Structure formats: structure tokens, C-alpha cells
Amino acid sequence: xxxxxxxxxxxxxxxxxxxxxxxxxxxxxxxxxxxxxxxxxxxxxxxxxxxxxxxxxxxxxxxxxxxxxxxxxxxxxxxxxxxxxxxxxxxxxxxxxxxxxxxxxxxxxxxxxxxxxxxxxxxxxxxxxxxxxxxxxxxxxxxxxxxxxxxxxxxxxxxxxxxxxxxxxxxxxxxxxxxxxxxxxxxxxxxxxxxxxxxxxxxxxxxxxxxxxxxxxxxxxxxxxxxxxxxxxxxxxxxxxxxxxxxxxxxxxxxxxxxxxxxxxxxxxxxxxxxxxxxxxxxxxxxxxxxxxxxxxxxxxxxxxxxxxxxxxxxxxx
Ligand code: ADP
Ligand code: MG
Numbered sequence: 001x002x003x004x005x006x007x008x009x010x011x012x013x014x015x016x017x018x019x020x021x022x023x024x025x026x027x028x029x030x031x032x033x034x035x036x037x038x039x040x041x042x043x044x045x046x047x048x049x050x051x052x053x054x055x056x057x058x059x060x061x062x063x064x065x066x067x068x069x070x071x072x073x074x075x076x077x078x079x080x081x082x083x084x085x086x087x088x089x090x091x092x093x094x095x096x097x098x099x100x101x102x103x104x105x106x107x108x109x110x111x112x113x114x115x116x117x118x119x120x121x122x123x124x125x126x127x128x129x130x131x132x133x134x135x136x137x138x139x140x141x142x143x144x145x146x147x148x149x150x151x152x153x154x155x156x157x158x159x160x161x162x163x164x165x166x167x168x169x170x171x172x173x174x175x176x177x178x179x180x181x182x183x184x185x186x187x188x189x190x191x192x193x194x195x196x197x198x199x200x201x202x203x204x205x206x207x208x209x210x211x212x213x214x215x216x217x218x219x220x221x222x223x224x225x226x227x228x229x230x231x232x233x234x235x236x237x238x239x240x241x242x243x244x245x246x247x248x249x250x251x252x253x254x255x256x257x258x259x260x261x262x263x264x265x266x267x268x269x270x271x272x273x274x275x276x277x278x279x280x281x282x283x284x285x286x287x288x289x290x291x292x293x294x295x296x297x298x299x300x301x302x303x304x305x306x307x308x309x310x311x312x313x314x315x316x317x318x
Contacts, residue, residue: 061102087122159237161256
């Protein structure tokens with residue numbers, strides 16, 4: 001294996017004008033904007049658990065950072081810096097070049113600097129810690145949903161799960177749909193601009209990584225609230241919509257992971273502002289139901305009847 005240090009220098013060292021000190025010393029030095037709070041989050045991707053081992057390394061590089069950015073988006077925080085811990089079975093130069101390309105493409109797009117990390121030999125896995133800035137008292141937390149709030153979802157849901165089903169030959173899609181769903185699965189777009197725009201408007205927010213029902217469930221639990229969701233209003237990915245008479249497709253919509261859209265709640269008085277944000281960002285924002293004072297998540301069909309299929313989302317230990 002090329003020396004650990006030459007790997008770090010070649011693939012993971014870039015200039016970091018927004019850090020006091022970046023890669024190369026025992027620690028990075030970062031100066032946070034005075035008066036701001038530091039938002040910190042870590043997400044790990046393990047081969048075989050979070051991605052198929054033969055995944056295109058360029059897309060994997062993008063996704064490794066994107067899923068972390070999604071967590072900061074869900075807090076309404078501005079991403080600033082990241083560290084990368086990576087275990088590699090071997091020093092495959094072509095693989096590393098592509099992985100670093102994808103990672104830095106995402107970093108450049110969201111103006112995040114890689115300021116450190118750790119590199120070791122081992123079964124392929126990577127973990128990013130991301131740091132960002134949050135305005136005091138304005139972070140979008142999970143525990144702030146209020147009875148009567150509208151519940152909103154950005155973008156579309158179920159595309160990534162459908163993309164995975166297609167890759168694993170559990171679903172058969174035409175070429176166009178297959179391409180769009182694979183894109184949703186492999187290169188998710190973290191909703192950073194939306195999170196920032198929702199500061200001072202949304203009460204609670206979460207990013208949908210484990211499926212809508214599971215992730216909305218976290219908001220409900222932490223806010224000690226319930227919800228009523230209208231199945232018909234859920235923004236299904238266009239490739240998924242025609243399949244929704246089948247249980248597995250409804251499962252993709254309600255409990256499929258990896259969409260990285262935001263689910264948030266806001267007072268009904270903010271509807272116009274939220275619609276304006278969606279137009280400004282060219283991002284569909286859909287009202288899917290409301291927060292209730294009685295606990296539990298009620299999923300209603302078009303005639304207002306309770307639907308039975310409330311599947312849980314992805315749980316690694318279930
Ligand atoms: P130490 O032994 O002091 O922990 P390392 O040899 O692990 O130092 O790392 C040397 C430098 O390279 C450190 O600044 C570390 O943050 C950085 N680094 C190591 N691996 C990575 C990586 N995958 N991406 C970015 N920076 C890295
Ligand atoms: Mg180290």
C-alpha cells in the first residue's frame with residue numbers, strides 16, 4: 001500500500017482558506033464566526049450495509065459527504081468544515097482518485113472544507129464529521145413541533161428505494177425511470193439552502209434518511225405530539241406513482257430510506273412564505289398533513305379512512 005501519508009497528501013489535501021489550519025498537523029484549527037453556535041454531526045457508510053461494494057466510487061464520494069450535509073440542512077445550519085475517516089482494503093489509486101473527485105465535487109458545491117481525518121487499512125467504510133454554524137436559538141430541532149402545525153416534505157419520496165429495488169432486480173423500470181431513481185439513490189442533493197431559508201419559519205425539521213414514517217416519528221416522539229398524514233398528498237417520485245397500488249411500492253414511499261429530503265413543521269400562518277421559498281429554490285414543497293395533540297401517526301386514505309399499512313423505516317438493529 002502506498003504510504004498512508006502519501007495517500008493523504010495526494011487524495012485528501014486541498015487548500016483550506018476558511019480554516020486557520022487544515023490537513024497535516026495533529027489537529028485542525030477552526031475559527032467559528034463570533035456569536036454563532038457550532039453544529040456537529042457524524043454519519044458513517046459501511047460497504048454491504050449502506051452501499052453495494054461495487055458502487056461507483058465517484059458517486060460514493062459524493063454521497064458520503066451529501067448525507068452529512070443533509071443532517072446540517074435539517075438543523076438549518078450553514079456547513080463549513082468536515083473531517084473524513086476512511087478504512088480501505090487496499091490503496092487502489094483509480095478508486096481513490098474517483099472517490100476524492102466525487103467528495104470534493106460535493107464539498108465545492110456546498111463550500112465545505114476537508115480539514116482532517118484518519119486513514120487506515122480495513123473493510124471499506126467511511127465516516128464524516130461535519131461542522132457548521134447555527135444562529136443561536138434558530139436551529140431547526142426535532143422537539144419543537146406544535147399541535148396545529150402543517151407538516152411539509154421537500155422534493156419527492158421513494159425514488160432512492162425504487163432505485164435500489166431496481167439495482168437488486170426486485171423492480172423492473174424503463175430506462176429513463178431507472179436512470180432517475182439511480183440518481184436519487186447515488187447522488188442525493190442535500191437540502192442545505194432550504195434548511196437555511198426555514199430558520200425562523202419552521203418549528204421542527206428532520207432529514208428523511210430512514211423513511212418518512214420513521215423520521216417523522218422522531219419529530220412526534222421528541223415533540224410529544226401526533227400527526228395526521230394524507231396518503232394522497234405524499235409527493236411520490238414520478239417513477240413510483242403508477243406503482244402505488246402495490247404494497248411494496250407503498251413501502252418505498254412510506255418507509256424507503258435514502259431520500260434525504262426534509263420533513264418540517266410550521267404554523268399554518270407561514271404557508272405563503274413557505275410556498276415562496278419553494279419557488280425561489282425551484283424545489284417542490286408539499287403539505288402532507290398536520291400535527292395533532294393526541295399521540296400517534298394516523299395515515300388517512302382519500303376518503304379519510306385510516307390506512308393499515310404503517311410500516312416502520314429502516315432500523316439497523318431491528
Ligand atoms: P495522527 O497520527 O497525528 O493522528 P494522522 O497520520 O492520522 O495523524 O493524520 C495526519 C494528518 O492527515 C492529520 O492532519 C489528519 O487530520 C489528516 N488526515 C488523515 N486522514 C485523512 C483523510 N482521509 N482525509 C483528510 N485528512 C486526513
Ligand atoms: Mg490519526
